[in-house]
Amino acid sequence: MKKVTEKTSSSLAAVTRRDFIKFSGLAIAGIYTIGCTPGLGLKKASWGFILVDTNKCQGCQSCMLACSLVHEGALSLSSARIQVLSNPYGSFPDDITISQCRQCTKPACMKACPTGALARDPKHQNVATIDPAKCIGCQKCINACSWAPARSIWNNEAGKSQKCDMCASASNWDETGGPDGKKACLEICPMGAISFSNVIPAQDDPDSYNVDLDSSTPTAANHARTGYSEAGSMLEHQERKRS
Amino acid sequence: MDVYGYTGKLLRINLTAKTVSELATSTYTKWGGGHGIGSAVFFDLVKDKTIGCYDPANVVTIMTSPLSGTLTPGCSARSEVQGIGAQAYPYSWFTRSGFGGRFSSMLKFAGWDGIIIEGASDTPVWVDIRNDAVVIRNCSDLSLWGKDTWDCQTTIWEYVRGTADMNAWSSPQTGSGGRTTQRPAVLAIGPAGEHLSRSSVLIHDAACASGQGGFGAVWGSKKLKAVSVIGTGSIPVYDPKGLMKTRIDHVRKYAYHADNPIPISIPNNFQSPPGAGVVFEILGATKHECAKRPSACMGCHTACKSRFADGLGNDSVCSDSAFYVYADGPDIVYRASDLLNKLGVNSLEAYYCMNYIQALLNQGIIGAGTAIDCPITFDNFGSYEFIEQFLKMLAYGDDGLGNPSQFGQDIAQGALRAAAKWGRLDQDLASNKLNYPYWGYPFHYDPRAQLEWGYGSILGDRDINEHCIYRLKYLSGGDFYGKSAAPITPQQVVNILLAKMAPFDDDELILDFSQENMYSAHMAKFVSWHRYYTRFWKQSMLFCDSRWPDFVNSYSDDFIGSTGQAEPAYLQAVTGNGMSFEDGIELGKKIWNLDHAIWTLQGRHRDMVKFSEPYHTKIFRGTSKDYLGKVDGAWTFISAEGRTVEKQKFEEFKTAFYELQGWDTASGYPTRTTLESLDMKNVADELEAKGKLGA
Numbered sequence: 001m002k003k004v005t006e007k008t009s010s011s012l013a014a015v016t017r018r019d020f021i022k023f024s025g026l027a028i029a030g031i032y033t034i035g036c037t038p039g040l041g042l043k044k045a046s047w048g049f050i051l052v053d054t055n056k057c058q059g060c061q062s063c064m065l066a067c068s069l070v071h072e073g074a075l076s077l078s079s080a081r082i083q084v085l086s087n088p089y090g091s092f093p094d095d096i097t098i099s100q101c102r103q104c105t106k107p108a109c110m111k112a113c114p115t116g117a118l119a120r121d122p123k124h125q126n127v128a129t130i131d132p133a134k135c136i137g138c139q140k141c142i143n144a145c146s147w148a149p150a151r152s153i154w155n156n157e158a159g160k161s162q163k164c165d166m167c168a169s170a171s172n173w174d175e176t177g178g179p180d181g182k183k184a185c186l187e188i189c190p191m192g193a194i195s196f197s198n199v200i201p202a203q204d205d206p207d208s209y210n211v212d213l214d215s216s217t218p219t220a221a222n223h224a225r226t227g228y229s230e231a232g233s234m235l236e237h238q239e240r241k242r243s
Numbered sequence: 244m245d246v247y248g249y250t251g252k253l254l255r256i257n258l259t260a261k262t263v264s265e266l267a268t269s270t271y272t273k274w275g276g277g278h279g280i281g282s283a284v285f286f287d288l289v290k291d292k293t294i295g296c297y298d299p300a301n302v303v304t305i306m307t308s309p310l311s312g313t314l315t316p317g318c319s320a321r322s323e324v325q326g327i328g329a330q331a332y333p334y335s336w337f338t339r340s341g342f343g344g345r346f347s348s349m350l351k352f353a354g355w356d357g358i359i360i361e362g363a364s365d366t367p368v369w370v371d372i373r374n375d376a377v378v379i380r381n382c383s384d385l386s387l388w389g390k391d392t393w394d395c396q397t398t399i400w401e402y403v404r405g406t407a408d409m410n411a412w413s414s415p416q417t418g419s420g421g422r423t424t425q426r427p428a429v430l431a432i433g434p435a436g437e438h439l440s441r442s443s444v445l446i447h448d449a450a451c452a453s454g455q456g457g458f459g460a461v462w463g464s465k466k467l468k469a470v471s472v473i474g475t476g477s478i479p480v481y482d483p484k485g486l487m488k489t490r491i492d493h494v495r496k497y498a499y500h501a502d503n504p505i506p507i508s509i510p511n512n513f514q515s516p517p518g519a520g521v522v523f524e525i526l527g528a529t530k531h532e533c534a535k536r537p538s539a540c541m542g543c544h545t546a547c548k549s550r551f552a553d554g555l556g557n558d559s560v561c562s563d564s565a566f567y568v569y570a571d572g573p574d575i576v577y578r579a580s581d582l583l584n585k586l587g588v589n590s591l592e593a594y595y596c597m598n599y600i601q602a603l604l605n606q607g608i609i610g611a612g613t614a615i616d617c618p619i620t621f622d623n624f625g626s627y628e629f630i631e632q633f634l635k636m637l638a639y640g641d642d643g644l645g646n647p648s649q650f651g652q653d654i655a656q657g658a659l660r661a662a663a664k665w666g667r668l669d670q671d672l673a674s675n676k677l678n679y680p681y682w683g684y685p686f687h688y689d690p691r692a693q694l695e696w697g698y699g700s701i702l703g704d705r706d707i708n709e710h711c712i713y714r715l716k717y718l719s720g721g722d723f724y725g726k727s728a729a730p731i732t733p734q735q736v737v738n739i740l741l742a743k744m745a746p747f748d749d750d751e752l753i754l755d756f757s758q759e760n761m762y763s764a765h766m767a768k769f770v771s772w773h774r775y776y777t778r779f780w781k782q783s784m785l786f787c788d789s790r791w792p793d794f795v796n797s798y799s800d801d802f803i804g805s806t807g808q809a810e811p812a813y814l815q816a817v818t819g820n821g822m823s824f825e826d827g828i829e830l831g832k833k834i835w836n837l838d839h840a841i842w843t844l845q846g847r848h849r850d851m852v853k854f855s856e857p858y859h860t861k862i863f864r865g866t867s868k869d870y871l872g873k874v875d876g877a878w879t880f881i882s883a884e885g886r887t888v889e890k891q892k893f894e895e896f897k898t899a900f901y902e903l904q905g906w907d908t909a910s911g912y913p914t915r916t917t918l919e920s921l922d923m924k925n926v927a928d929e930l931e932a933k934g935k936l937g938a
Contacts, residue, residue: 058539060543070483078476
């Protein structure tokens with residue numbers, strides 16, 4: 001059962017000072033954003049990570065609607081920066097996948113951007129974001145994304161790319177967004193299937209952003225009473241897939 | 244001036260000419276959305292309203308609402324289908340049937356407020372909507388005709404997305420640039436609709452069904468297999484900040500909290516925990532013992548469906564999850580549900596048909612050695628083989644094994660038409676072998692007891708399937724499903740409800756279900772309110788019957804639910820329309836009157852409005868105190884034991900209802916005075932021209 005506070009995989013890539021300068025464009029050591037939790041050996045990133053528990057997801061796509069609403073002021077599945085894919089004929093838990101931006105420590109999308117539009121935002125804990133003023137719509141960030149479906153999103157109406165910024169730029173909302181603020185998807189999710197953590201998940205593990213958000217809280221027993229059982233946890237499912 | 248909530252366009256599809264065109268939604272926005280717009284469009288486009296359901300001139304509409312595709316909880320996902328239906332007997336009334344899922348949302352993202360289907364194709368076709376690119380395609384290219392509903396949908400998904408990879412971005416509309424990760428939303432008929440079984444439905448995804456009305460057969464008569472829609476656009480909102488705040492605050496205050504699961508007394512409503520509608524989960528013997536998740540329609544705050552690790556029974560709820568609940572094993576229940584949805588068969592009709600055939604077989608009226616040869620026996624009832632044969636018999640109109648069968652042809656037309664053909668209709672209705680109380684629809688709830696259900700159904704066009712008042716029985720403190728005693732008193736329930744029932748909120752006796760009051764003008768007001776409320780807020784704005792109304796809510800400090808405040812708040816945030824809840828009731832009255840005008844033009848007269856005979860002659864058996872009643876000056880819950888619907892008193896009730904509506908009491912026809920007061924002079928003119936205007 002992969003818990004939010006669990007020690008991350010040894011496959012986590014070490015982040016050197018040179019890498020930091022390369023990705024942030026900043027030469028000031030004091031803004032270094034990845035550190036360790038003393039005593040626990042957990043590596044953290046200031047911009048944080050959206051984690052999901054696909055076992056808990058009810059497939060309502062409220063997160064997608066909320067994301068587009070707070071960013072664009074209009075509801076859209078296509079411009080949502082979190083994507084929920086649902087197969088009504090599938091078998092639980094493989095009937096739903098949630099594709100949120102992984103906020104990679106070494107983002108391929110940032111490396112691919114020719115204009116610097118996709119860069120870390122120092123005003124929002126260095127979350128990777130796309131400046132629409134600089135974006136030329138070349139879509140290299142989308143093509144470079146290591147994950148399918150690509151986490152950088154093509155906004156056809158704007159003619160530009162966009163990506164999850166932890167709601168740092170969400171202007172159609174009365175809340176303050178960003179890594180230190182509120183995230184619309186997390187707030188709207190009626191199932192508590194979305195969480196946020198500064199602990200860096202294993203970067204090369206496709207399942208590391210799917211975590212068990214249920215069993216450590218009283219909600220597991222409550223869900224069981226409603227008939228929604230936790231028989232078959234996420235970890236057990238992952239173990240079966242690997243075997 | 245910007246208009247929010249509406250895309251501004253209705254898609255008009257002519258299957259005869261195989262053309263597509265647009266109608267401006269602005270012509271119809273005064274009707275709200277959903278049902279209101281559908282009725283108005285039908286009225287305008289169908290000149291001769293006496294046509295039959297299979298006449299190519301029958302117009303079928305699929306409408307969204309301004310709240311479709313928004314974050315309005317228990318509302319974003321509903322679609323409303325209307326047209327002259329095939330199921331009812333003996334009159335094919337203009338009727339309706341809604342369904343959930345994600346179709347209406349996707350239609351809005353594609354830029355359409357609704358779809359209008361006219362004419363009939365000469366060859367099987369399906370409609371391919373990709374944003375504003377709409378093509379009527381031959382089924383032969385993908386071999387769709389003959390496929391079950393699931394196979395049809397998955398085939399279309401792959402075709403529209405241009406890839407079998409469902410985990411990727413696709414650009415379904417060439418040249419537009421819009422992308423999506425989503426599967427198209429498809430509404431399809433199965434073999435039942437193709438074979439004009441009057442027990443056929445429209446299916447979306449696994450188990451979202453436009454179930455009542457027999458629209459599957461109507462589409463089959465038009466040779467329309469499916470409508471697919473994929474949209475990559477967006478829906479602008481008047482007040483995005485307001486919508487987010489309304490949704491978050493409302494759900495936090497009134498909805499189920501896993502961290503604070505207050506035992507609620509009313510299942511299947513706004514405050515329900517997830518999964519509440521899956522009946523085979525509630526019945527212990529059929530509980531699906533495998534890992535599962537709640538499964539919700541788009542934008543809903545708490546799921547009524549579930550999906551399972553074995554992939555069986557996905558998204559099946561209510562009667563389609565329980566119609567074969569007496570099977571030999573639970574896995575057969577789930578597989579039967581899946582087969583029902585794949586074939587596109589109506590679950591309630593299937594259940595009552597099954598009961599009817601068994602009764603006739605048991606009494607030796609049909610079957611071997613009789614004049615009515617029946618290819619099915621009940622020797623293997625409970626098995627999957629039995630239900631497979633039975634459902635295929637209903638779907639294909641054969642013996643269920645692929646062989647021609649007159650019996651199969653007869654029963655595929657519905658139990659009542661079959662009985663009529665066999666010369667047994669009157670006697671089997673009288674004996675209640677055929678339990679079909681209203682307009683040829685099978686029994687759902689009892690007209691002798693659940694008064695608003697029976698009256699609403701018989702004064703309308705079908706089994707209403709609106710649980711708004713029915714669910715209040717769970718507050719009676721009875722042991723229904725083993726729930727604990729109600730947290731509030733009957734007087735509190737009355738106070739809460741009455742406050743939400745303007746313009747009749749000054750008459751508490753509208754809620755008195757006692758025998759003494761069941762035919763009164765008070766009850767006529769209540770039935771009227773319920774018709775107006777459902778016509779607008781549930782069928783035009785599309786608030787889902789599984790979650791709304793929110794009358795009594797255990798999460799609210801004073802048990803007062805959010806209905807009356809919540810609905811207008813969402814409408815305001817999305818559209819900027821300052822319509823009040825009472826304004827919606829008033830518009831619902833207008834829509835109800837338009838529907839009644841259509842039925843009148845179809846040929847309705849008050850003499851036709853009657854329940855099947857047993858409900859007038861046989862007494863209701865049920866001692867459970869489920870209904871509000873005022874006894875000796877105090878509100879309590881009462882039973883309906885021993886009642887019938889007395890014919891003469893029912894006629895008096897009809898007169899009271901017609902008087903309240905402003906209809907001619909002798910005929911039930913609408914009057915010019917009433918119609919013009921509702922800004923429907925054109926409707927009055929048409930009625931007058933057809934000799935159907937009341938005095």
